[in-house]
Amino acid sequence: MRVGRAFVLRPSPAAPLLRLLRAEGLVRRTAALAGLHAAELLLMIAAWALIGDLVFAGRTDAGWSQAWLLLLLSIVPCRMGQAAIAGDILQRAGALLKRRLLVGALALPGDLTRREGAGLLLGRVLETAAVESLGLRGGLVSLVAALEFAAAVPILALGPAPALHLALLAGWAALSVVLVRRTGRHLAAWTDTRGELTHHLVEAMVGHRTRLAQEAPERWHDDDDARLVRVLAREAQLNRSESLLVALLPRGWLVLGLAALLPAFVGGTAPTATVAAAIGGVLLAQRGLSTFVVGATALLGCGVAVRQALPMLRAAEAADDGAHGLMLSFPPVPEGQPIVVARGLGFRYPGRERPVLRDVDLAIAAGDRLLLEGGSGGGKSTLGALVAGLREPTSGLVLLAGLDRPTLGLVGWRRRIAAAPQFHENHVVTAPLAFNLLMGRGWPPTQAQLAEADAVCRELGLGDLLERMPSGLQQMVGETGWQLSHGERSRLFIARALLQGVDLVVLDESFAALDPATLQQALRCVLNRARAVLVIAHP
Structure with a gap:
């Protein structure tokens, strides 16, 4: 059945972002995801504490062992629920983002499209794919990392060297921010250089007929090698920064965290259960840092992509929906009016x-x-x-x-x-x-x-x-x-x-x-x- 006109009963893609997120149920789903992950962390900490108490107390009660096993099994539905909710969030948020970017692309001012040309605009469009693939996943992973990092703090505070551990953790977090910012700058420089190469390629393809008629063939590739060298140099710089970020942060913290426990472990001044709990806190913080590296790397890529897509996002915010149907019912202006x-x-x-x-x-x-x-x-x-x-x-x-x-x-x-x-x-x-x-x-x-x-x-x-x-x-x-x-x-x-x-x-x-x-x-x-x-x- 052909429908001449219809109304979409949802907010316009140009509506305020928070309103769109609420309309899609993303705020509620994100809160549910955070709650399930917090429950998983609590179950994992409880299982760790229970097995530690059984081992160090020398107890072999079957009931407590079964309780430990039930705690581990209870983590499974939490993981399954997180996977289902995360998939739903990614699907809904991805569709919302695509609609918003499409509205912004169609609302781009004519001066911008004339000034930038086909190559730069194509580069911007290509980068928008990273906003969805990296930004949404990076945001969810960063949320998980923050919960894991926060859960490690009270455990370390109960350990044999709380002041030293918390100071080291704060310093390592500051170092993480510095390394992430450094990697972000290198990623932005590489993306800009790559965008210039895309623009050069597209403009050369569009103007190829003119080049055939006006330019000698031996001059067609004068700039290509120089542009490729710049892209590869920026990429090598980015690879070094990312390698340092991925390799140093989690492993470096593990070494520092365990080194801070050596005096208590060697001297025997702290209860064994307290030392074991502190080791668990160090490992949980390392897990949070590893997750943070993954999420931060994705968010860096998303940030660079957002910078490229910023004209479309701003155009979407400024897109005046006006009264879409206001003029539909108006008859043609009468003669002479x-x-x-x-x-x-x-x-x-x-x-x-x-x-x-x-x-x-x-x-x-x-x-x-x-x-x-x-x-x-x-x-x-x-x-x-x-x-x-x-x-x-x-x-x-x-x-x-x-x-x-x-x-x-x-x-x-x-x-x-x-x-x-x-x-x-x-x-x-x-x-x-x-x-x-x-x-x-x-x-x-x-x-x-x-x-x-x-x-x-x-x-x-x-x-x-x-x-x-x-x-x-x-x-x-x-x-x-x-x-x-x-x-x-x-x-x-x-x-x-x-x-x-x-x-x-x-x-x-x-x-x-x-x-x-x-x-x-x-x-x-x-x-x-x-x-x-x-x-x-x-x-």
Whole structure:
């Protein structure tokens, strides 16, 4: 059964993180996991104390031996419960994180995507996988390590050298923090260098056709070896830090902890049971340190990955859901009524002293056909982006159907205004032509939507293209599909905007690549189908 629209009855992925965690039940499950592990530690300590008392007292009662065995068996359901809860936490938290990262990726500001390029963005996306795989597991392991470490403290405090043991443990914990921070710095440096290599590779692949035509083959790999050498040098530095962290922390503490017991053990001044309990405390602290190393290493990787994914996470926090359904029930703006009204509009790019736009007043009503002309760098495209909601003004006010951007949200704004950006900022996705045409509508499309897409393409003069392609609207296009000419791509971008059925269409240099006859045909299609249109062009 096809459902036209539905509502997801859970918080938006852009909601505050604590609210999302509570909604998924992760806070409650984490508390249950901590409780089960604490119970396991108590059972293990009780079993250790019982067997120690039996051995040193020379008792062989079958009942006490059976009690010790029952304590050990009671640890099994605790372990099983922890495994089940941990798996559930990882699954739920992983899904939550994926949804949040997807929202953030789709909400990334256009300036960032233009500035960084495909290579760096791909590197960021690749690193986000580590946020889930390392961060979630590292967090759970670190929680276990903290419980084990905390359980060791009262046991050592009851030993024959409590002050010395606790001082050594505190000093070793401080050393652990220093080594972890050092490893983190080396990991961040290695990740940055590796990201630069990924960016270089992707940009070289994307621009390979240009290099074939413009650059001598013997120069293609000039930078490759130098970049690889830097990556390998950073990796060797990281390996040394990790080896020191993994090898020194647990084993070094074991040596120090047992050395602190030597005076009491050699002198015989402390009861044997007390010395045995202290040995158990040393071993428990070593186990906590070993677990801490595993968790800290994972969290370091997660921290570096979060730094790479930070733009997506910040974009998710700032993503304005607005009123998703607010504009759905609104009818089209009647003929002659204002669609967009701007007063005192201004915009200045970050880092620039002079604004691109200052004190612009603009009104666009239903039925208007406006042409905005001007020289390069005059702010035409910036004004079009402000009207379309692709940018937010630094001063002034823009209203859509009488409502401002915070009220509507980006989703509500784009339901009423569609834009076809300039050619270098618009793209053909590697997907069927139908998807490229209808990506602003629901997917999969209905037969009526496909028929409308076919009609718009033919009105724009793309009928010959549809006849040539073996699969018609279902033909794969893009970098690895059917290659479209410059003019065909321009008309695809126009059709994409028209098919969204909005109140206002903004076309930025959309006719520049068309010959006069095709331009007239495409212009007739736009004027016939658009309720209102703003065309940006050079004089």
